[in-house]
Amino acid sequence: MIVVENLNYSVANAQILTDVSVTLPKGGITALIGPNGAGKSSLFSHIARLLPMQSGRITVDGMDVAPANRQELSRKLAILPQQVHFATRLTVKELVQFGRYPHCQGRLRAEDHEMVAASLTAFGLTALADRFLDTLSGGQRHKAHVAMTYAQDTDYLLLDEPLNNLDIAASRALMALLRRLADEEGKTIVIVLHDINFAAQYADHLVVLKDGRIEREGAPVDMVTGALLADVFGTNAQVAVVGDTPFVMP
Template identity: 45%
Template structure:
C-alpha cells in the first residue's frame, strides 16, 4: 500500500500541492488524472523521492520514503519520468540491464541476464535488443525504458505519462503491456494520465486531482461521473457507455 499523510509541496504562496491524504491499495492499476497544473506529476515524484516534500509523510509498504536508504527503496519502488535523456550508444539490452543495478551493482549475474531476457521478451523487444536507442522509433524506445523499469522487479511501479509522444496505436499497445504487468506479475502500477478514456479502460482505480488537491478517488465507475469530471476539468463532459465501459465525451 502507498499511504500519503498530509504531504505538501510549496513552490510559492500561490502555487502549492497538498495537503494530500490518500491510501492506494496494493496491486492493480491506479491512474492520476486532472488538468494541467493539478499536481499529478509532483505527487508522483514525491512518492518516488525524486522531489522532496516540505511537510508530511509518504509510506510505501513499510518504508518511509523520506528516511529509507536509497538502495532499500530501489528494491520496492521504481519510477520512470516523462523526460528520458537517453545515451544514444546504449543498446536496448544495456538499458534494460540498468534496472538490475540495485542488485548487481553493475556486475550482472546469470540470474540478472535471465531477468533481463524475460522482460525484453515480454515487451516484444527480442529482435531489437542489440539495436542502439537512437535507431528506434519513439514507441520502441518507450518500451525499452519500460523494460528497464520492469527489470528492477519492484512491487511498485510509478510512471509519469507513459503515453507521451506515442500515437494512438502505440498508446493502446503500451497500455495493454502495462495492464498485463499488473495482472501477470501482480505489480502495483501508479501512472499519470492525460487521457481520461485510457485511464478508464485500463485502470482499477482513478485518483482525480485539481488545484493541488485530491478531488476524488475511487473505482472507474465512481470517477466516470459527468458532474464530477465537468467540475474537475472545468469543461462540459458527458459519459456514454461504450463497448468496453464508460467513455468521456467532451
C-alpha cells in the same frame, strides 16, 4: 500499499500540493488524473522521492520513503519519470540492464541476465536488443525505458505520463501490457495519465486531483461522469458507459 499523509509542497510563493492525504491500494493499476497544473506529477514525484519532502509523510508497505536507504527503496519502487535523458550510443539491451543495478551494482549475474532477457521478451524488444537507442522510433525507445523499469523486478512500478508521444496503437499496446503485469504478476502500477478514456478502460482505481488537492477517488465507473468533467476539467462532454467502462464522448 502507498500511504500519503498531509503532504504539502510549494515553490516560491506558489502552493502546488495542499494537505494531500490518500491511500493507493496494493495490486492493480491506480491512475492519477486531473487537468494541467492539478499536481499529478508533483504527487508522483514525492512518492518516487524525486522531490524533497517539505511536510507530510509517505510510506510504501510501511517503509517511510523520505529517510529510506536508496538501494532498499529501489528494490521496492521502479520509477519512470516524465523526462528521461538517454545516451544515444547505448543499445536497447544495455539500457534494460540498468534496471538490474539495484540488485547487482553493475556486475550482472546469471539471474540478472535472465531478467533482462525476460524483460526484452515481455515488451517485444528481443529483435531490437542490439539496436542503438538513437536508431529507434520514439515509441520503440519509450518502450525500452519501460522495459528497463520492469527489469528492476519490484512490486511497484511508477510511470509518469508514459503515453506521451505515443500513437494510439502503441498507447493501447502499452496499457494492455501493464494491465497484464498487474493481473498476472501482481504488480502494483501507479501511473499519471492525461487521457481519461485510457484511465477508465485500464485502471482499477482513479485518484482525481484539482488545484493541488485530492478532489475524489474511486473506481472508474463511479468517477468518470459528466459532473466530474464539468467540475474538475471544465468541460461539458458527455459520458457513455459500455459494460462497466465509462467513455468520454468526443
